Amino acid sequence: MIVLQKIVHYLAALNEAIGLVGRHIAWVLVSAMISVILLQVFCRYVLNNALPWPEEAARALMIWMMAVVAGEAYRKGSFVAIDMLIFALPKRASRILKLLLFICAGIVLYKLVTLGIDFFERGFRARAATIHISRAWIYLAMPVCFFTMLLANIELCLREIGCLLGDKKDFELSICDGQAPASAE
Numbered sequence: 001m002i003v004l005q006k007i008v009h010y011l012a013a014l015n016e017a018i019g020l021v022g023r024h025i026a027w028v029l030v031s032a033m034i035s036v037i038l039l040q041v042f043c044r045y046v047l048n049n050a051l052p053w054p055e056e057a058a059r060a061l062m063i064w065m066m067a068v069v070a071g072e073a074y075r076k077g078s079f080v081a082i083d084m085l086i087f088a089l090p091k092r093a094s095r096i097l098k099l100l101l102f103i104c105a106g107i108v109l110y111k112l113v114t115l116g117i118d119f120f121e122r123g124f125r126a127r128a129a130t131i132h133i134s135r136a137w138i139y140l141a142m143p144v145c146f147f148t149m150l151l152a153n154i155e156l157c158l159r160e161i162g163c164l165l166g167d168k169k170d171f172e173l174s175i176c177d178g179q180a181p182a183s184a185e
Contacts, residue, residue, distance in 0.1 A: 004162055005170055011155040012173075018148055019072030029065040033058045053130035060131070060138045067141035071148025075155065076173075092164070099160040102153055109150040116143030 040054035073079060086094045120143055123136030162171030 001165065001167060004158060008155060008158045008162060008171060015071065015075055015152055015155055022068035022072055025068045026065045029061045033061040033065065056128055056130045063138060064141045067145035070145045071152045074149045075152035095160055095164050099157060099164065102157045102160060106150065106153045106157060109146050109153055112146040113143050113150055116146055
């Protein structure tokens with residue numbers, strides 16, 4: 001149990017650090033995206049001369065913004081979910097179901113990471129039409145996104161295992177840290 005606690009502790013610290021860095025990067029990316037869009041609006045409607053690159057640049061910034069915060073959103077349970085069944089089941093059955101779902105999601109996320117890396121590598125063959133960079137740098141957002149989600153998924157799986165072994169106080173995500181609980185009460 002102590003080994004599991006240490007692994008969860010280190011993984012939680014890693015995920016929190018990634019989430020903090022991701023939030024700060026996301027604000028910069030959102031600001032850049034808004035600036036690019038406002039520049040395009042100004043050029044199109046005031047100067048009557050639209051620029052060719054802002055739409056593609058804004059789309060790339062939005063993709064990266066989503067990629068850097070997706071792992072933290074997954075870890076905190078911020079994605080839309082239908083959880084009626086989990087709340088309807090007894091606590092132990094609910095935890096077992098959540099663990100099975102986390103394991104299934106982990107398998108899918110692992111496959112998405114490998115597919116994302118392959119897509120990134122193939123992206124070096126094409127260039128973005130108007131911003132003149134390799135598409136690979138835009139496509140890199142997907143393996144980054146899925147890898148951070150996979151790290152969060154591993155932490156959540158280990159937390160559910162710890163809770164199933166009867167140590168809820170050490171394994172549930174605490175609400176006082178500004179995070180949603182990892183499992184239903």
